[in-house]
Amino acid sequence: MRNVILGVAGAMMIGLTIGIFFYQSQDQITLPELNQPNEMQENTNPSNELEQPYAQPLQPVNNDTISYTLQNDELNITYNKGKDWVRVPVEKGQLFDGEYNGNKQELIAGSYILNENRAAFLYKQGRTFLIYSLDQGKTWQESVVTETFPPIRFRKVDFLNDQFGYVVLSGDRTMSQEFSTSFLTNDGGENWKETASPPTTRLLADGGFVDETTGFMSYGTINPEEPDVYVTQDGGNTWTEAVIPIPEKYDRIFVQAEFPVKEDDHLSVLVNQGPNGDYKGGNVKGKFISEDNGKTWEFSMEVQPNETK
Amino acid sequence: MKQNKDIRKIIGWILFLFAAGFFCLQLGYLFIHERFQVEYIDNRLFYIINILCVTCLGLAILLLLTLTKKWRWIGASVMVVFIVVNGVLLVTSNQEIKNITSLSPDFKHVLSIKENVKNGEAVYYRSYYGILARPKERLPYETDGEYNVEWLADDVAAVTYKAVDDTIQQFIGTYGDRGSGSSYYYVGAEIHGRWEGSDVSVVSNTEGISVTENGETELFEWENMEQFGTLAVVLKKNNEAVWTISLNENFKVHSAASEPTVGNISLYKATMEENQPITLHYKTLN
Numbered sequence: 001m002r003n004v005i006l007g008v009a010g011a012m013m014i015g016l017t018i019g020i021f022f023y024q025s026q027d028q029i030t031l032p033e034l035n036q037p038n039e040m041q042e043n044t045n046p047s048n049e050l051e052q053p054y055a056q057p058l059q060p061v062n063n064d065t066i067s068y069t070l071q072n073d074e075l076n077i078t079y080n081k082g083k084d085w086v087r088v089p090v091e092k093g094q095l096f097d098g099e100y101n102g103n104k105q106e107l108i109a110g111s112y113i114l115n116e117n118r119a120a121f122l123y124k125q126g127r128t129f130l131i132y133s134l135d136q137g138k139t140w141q142e143s144v145v146t147e148t149f150p151p152i153r154f155r156k157v158d159f160l161n162d163q164f165g166y167v168v169l170s171g172d173r174t175m176s177q178e179f180s181t182s183f184l185t186n187d188g189g190e191n192w193k194e195t196a197s198p199p200t201t202r203l204l205a206d207g208g209f210v211d212e213t214t215g216f217m218s219y220g221t222i223n224p225e226e227p228d229v230y231v232t233q234d235g236g237n238t239w240t241e242a243v244i245p246i247p248e249k250y251d252r253i254f255v256q257a258e259f260p261v262k263e264d265d266h267l268s269v270l271v272n273q274g275p276n277g278d279y280k281g282g283n284v285k286g287k288f289i290s291e292d293n294g295k296t297w298e299f300s301m302e303v304q305p306n307e308t309k
Numbered sequence: 310m311k312q313n314k315d316i317r318k319i320i321g322w323i324l325f326l327f328a329a330g331f332f333c334l335q336l337g338y339l340f341i342h343e344r345f346q347v348e349y350i351d352n353r354l355f356y357i358i359n360i361l362c363v364t365c366l367g368l369a370i371l372l373l374l375t376l377t378k379k380w381r382w383i384g385a386s387v388m389v390v391f392i393v394v395n396g397v398l399l400v401t402s403n404q405e406i407k408n409i410t411s412l413s414p415d416f417k418h419v420l421s422i423k424e425n426v427k428n429g430e431a432v433y434y435r436s437y438y439g440i441l442a443r444p445k446e447r448l449p450y451e452t453d454g455e456y457n458v459e460w461l462a463d464d465v466a467a468v469t470y471k472a473v474d475d476t477i478q479q480f481i482g483t484y485g486d487r488g489s490g491s492s493y494y495y496v497g498a499e500i501h502g503r504w505e506g507s508d509v510s511v512v513s514n515t516e517g518i519s520v521t522e523n524g525e526t527e528l529f530e531w532e533n534m535e536q537f538g539t540l541a542v543v544l545k546k547n548n549e550a551v552w553t554i555s556l557n558e559n560f561k562v563h564s565a566a567s568e569p570t571v572g573n574i575s576l577y578k579a580t581m582e583e584n585q586p587i588t589l590h591y592k593t594l595n
Contacts, residue, residue, distance in 0.1 A: 002374055005325070009366050012332045013387065016359055019335050020398065023355050026342060 058085050061106050066114055070105060077119055079136050086137030090123050097124035098152030098171060110156035120189065122157050122167065124149070130157060130167065132189050145169075145183050145192045153178060154204045160211065163188050168207035168217070176222055180204040182215060182236055195236020202228060206259045210267065214293055216242070218257040224274045227257035231294040244271070244288060244297040253279045254286035266291050270303060321372030324365045331362035341441075350421045350434065350442040351408040356399035363391050411458040411466060418484040420466040424452060429473055433482060450478050461555040461575045461586050465540045469550070469579055479550035479579045483538030487572075488562035496542045497534060499562050500554065500574055504589035511554065511576060511589055518544060520552055520576070527551070543579070550579035557588065 060067035060082045068077045075088040075095065095111070096104055113120040113132075120132035128145045150172030159165035163186055170180035181197040195215070202219040209215035213235045219228040229242040246254055254271040261268060270285040283305035288297040335358055341347060349355055367388045370376070376384065409422040421434040421442050429451035434442035450472035457469040464485030472478050488494055497513055504511040510521045517530040529544040529551070536542045539562075541555035553576075556562075560572030570591045577586040 005370065005373055008329075009370055012328065012362070012366060013391070015332060016335065016362060016391070019339055020359065020395070022339050024398070026339075 058082060066116065068107065068112075068114060070107070075107075075121065077114060077137055079116070088119070088121060088131065088133075088137070089140055090121060090131050091125075094123040094125050095121060098155075099173060108155060110158075113157060113159060117162075118159060120157060120159075122155050124152060128152070128167075128169065130189055130192075134188075141190070143185075143190050143192065146194060150179065154180065154207075156206070156208060158208055159189070160209065164209075164212050165189055166209045166215070167192065168204070170204040173203065176203055177201040178203055180207070180217060180219075182207060182209070182217070184209070184212075184236060186212075195232070196239060198230035198239035200228070200230065205256055208259050210260055210262050210294075214267075216257075216260050216269075216294060218259065220256055221275070223276060224255040225252055226255055227271050229257045229269075233293055233295075240295070242290075242294055242297060244269075245299070246271075246286075247299050250279075250286055250299070253277065257288075258285075260290070260294060263289075267294050268300070269297065317372045321369050324369035325373065328362050328366035328369055331358050331365065334358060335362070338441075347437060347441040347443050348434070350419050350436050350440055351410045352402055352406055352423065353399050353408060354440060356395040356402070359395045360392050363388055363395075407454065409456050409458065409468070411460070413463050413466065413484070414460050415463040418464060418466075418482075420458060420468070420482045422448070422456065422468060422480075424454065426454065429453065431470070433480065448478075448480050450474070450476070455581060457581060457583075459577065459586065461541070461553070461577055462558050464558075465555045467541070467553050467555070467577055467586075469581060471581060476547075476549040477579045477581065479543045479553050481537035481541040481543065481553060481555070483540040486539050486562075487556050487560045488539065494539055494562055496536055496539065496554065496556060497531065499556070499560075500570075502570060502594045503592045504574055505592050506576065506587045506589040509576060509587055509589070510592075511574070518542075518554070520544065552579060553577040555586075 058069050058071055058076055060069055060078055063081070065081055066077075066079050067082065068075060070092055073092045075090055075092060076085040077088060078085050092104065095107060096102070100108065107121070111122045116136070118132060118134055119137060120130055122145070123129055123131065127147050128149050129142050130145050131140055131142045133140045145167050146169070149169060152169055152171040153173050154168065154170040156168045157165065165185045165188070167183040168180070169183070170178050172179045178201060179197065182195045183192040184195060185192050198217050200219055203221040205218045205221050207215070207217040213233055215232045215236055217230045217239070219230070226246060227244045229244060230239040231242045232239045244257065253273060255274040255277070256272050258270045258272060267290040269288050269290070271288060272285045273279055273282055285303045285305070287300045287303045289300045290297045335355070338349065338355070367384065370384065405426060407424040407426050409424065411420045413419070419436040419439065421436055422431050423434060424431040431448040431452050432444045433446050433448060435445045436442045448470070452470045453473050455471050459467050459469070461467050464483060466482040468480045468482065470478055470480070497518060500513045502513060508523060512519045517528055518534070519526050519528040527546070529546065533545045534542045535545065541553055543550045544552040544554065555575045555577065557573040557575055560574060574589050575586040576589055578584050
């Protein structure tokens, strides 16, 4: 008995001593919601018995090296797959201002630029702004794209080089009519100038510029019957309707023009089947070529969906 | 003589069991600390339990076994060294992480704040099973290390502290509810009306909450209030806490505004000096 008691006592002493070392090397438990101090009355815990949901760790929306997230009602961008984050000084709601029906988990396609040289986001707070950074989020500049614009539906921003960029906006939709126009900058986004608007009020499908003078606006989003494209060759001062003769075989099949791209010495555009197309599964597109910088187009070939990108 | 010996044996075994219990507690703690992310509510508890465990163990051996003088000395020395080491660690650990622990008047809740002395960062912990705790939220201001804890009710603890920018701040730990427990309500709205106590009165109306003390009235607008849980609001001026209003245990929250207001509220001044909360009675609606 004596030996048992002494043995147990000795084991306990050794255990406690080792325990002290363990305890000393243990880290303080980190606070899960450390970055969210309770500042507003609305933010306090509704019931004392329930734990508040923890702030989620930021996860990029995709696997790209340069990506973003809209978690925690903020826009954060990363340049290294989510290791480090930079917060964009803009309110999440302003990025979706206007006609937007979605879950706000991802930015509206086209409404932002995010690459190594430039991060830029269109948003609206009364006026329409472009907030951009040329040093990966260290500093941010803001420029006013337009002072007044009706509720925005379609929005797109892009830069062709360091200096020249464009913003295409449409809005004020009533039934299936709306106003659409574009804005150009020649100083890297600081100042914006509105161009003339194409003489149509159909719903804008896509738009933009392929160089500093040549731009396109493609119309028809609901049951289009044929591509409806306006082209400018003088930096947006005048717009004329482009001629896209559809071969009889593809009549009412290829109906919606996408955005033209420069290819070697000519322009090419893909004309898709619109929202209701069912020709060869609905994803095949028609490729058209223009030799006169977009005024007239000629059918070239069918393109399979996996070749289109 | 025989009876004496029996009592010694029984006490000895009880102490031995206690020691074993403490030992298991410590082992269990080390295990669940990592696993369930909990800590002792006060970091010093670990050392205190160590000391208790060894003391019980030493006394148990003394009562249960007859040892030679030599072994008694060895055993006693080991115990003394162990207790001294734990005592030193207890003091030094509290210099790194300062523990502010306070037991509620009804012994049901424990307020726990742990402050990292080096960077002035203080974290509020919520207690589980009396001795364990988990971090809940960081106090919004860096502190300069001084705290005043006052229980305004059995489930409301007001922590008054000085921030490094020399402002007085208050943090309220709340552990209960005055309504059904299932819904949120605003304290400011629930105390709508006029409240009076000795020399002070409080009026809560659409503009905000005004506090009159010694004839001087100060209005705190709704945006200058911070609610904690569903039991207290801190009234602020210039980013500094001035008063805390809390609902007493007898206060009843009604979902229907037509029912009469029942119960008292407490008004507590935000100051580092010792002061008592003032109980206020409901007077009129306006």
